Amino acid sequence: xxxxxxxxxxxxxxxxxxxxxxxxxxxxxxxxxxxxxxxxxxxxxxxxxxxxxxxxxxxxxxxxxxxxxxxxxxxxxxxxxxxxxxxxxxxxxxxxxxxxxxxxxxxxxxxxxxxxxxxxxxxxxxxxxxxxxxxxxxxxxxxxxxxxxxxxxxxxxxxxxxxxxxxx
Numbered sequence: 001x002x003x004x005x006x007x008x009x010x011x012x013x014x015x016x017x018x019x020x021x022x023x024x025x026x027x028x029x030x031x032x033x034x035x036x037x038x039x040x041x042x043x044x045x046x047x048x049x050x051x052x053x054x055x056x057x058x059x060x061x062x063x064x065x066x067x068x069x070x071x072x073x074x075x076x077x078x079x080x081x082x083x084x085x086x087x088x089x090x091x092x093x094x095x096x097x098x099x100x101x102x103x104x105x106x107x108x109x110x111x112x113x114x115x116x117x118x119x120x121x122x123x124x125x126x127x128x129x130x131x132x133x134x135x136x137x138x139x140x141x142x143x144x145x146x147x148x149x150x151x152x153x154x155x156x157x158x159x160x161x162x163x164x165x166x167x168x
Contacts, residue, residue: 005114005126006129008107010130012046013130016058016152033049042114079118124143129148
């Protein structure tokens with residue numbers, strides 16, 4: 001089974017049935033059958049976001065699915081060598097080096113720093129995200145990256161007419 005570092009956007013989509021990325025993430029999980037990296041910060045971020053979604057039956061189901069996966073260690077592979085203090089230092093260094101090139105949030109730097117560290121220690125097969133900027137950062141540090149994107153339909157009927165004085 002491949003080992004994948006999936007950021008919280010991907011894991012949320014995997015657990016929550018009505019996230020906008022659920023269908024594409026579910027297909028990828030079915031095809032690749034990966035184990036996912038799991039460590040304290042990722043656990044906190046994912047739990048926090050799923051707690052906020054517990055306002056309807058789908059959010060409650062997502063929460064229960066996560067808790068069941070944590071109890072059985074099903075697909076979530078705990079990484080004891082990735083500690084918050086070390087990863088905060090690594091993210092700080094990465095931010096100092098790359099923040100002028102990549103418009104990522106602080107948690108994005110933390111995820112990429114953790115994935116890079118794990119890749120150096122044990123090797124990971126891929127880094128998965130739904131965030132375009134974070135995907136760019138991950139690629140820049142040498143991680144094999146999979147970006148999940150939604151296919152948007154483009155309708156010609158929504159094209160705005162040209163402004164007065166402009167050519168069509």
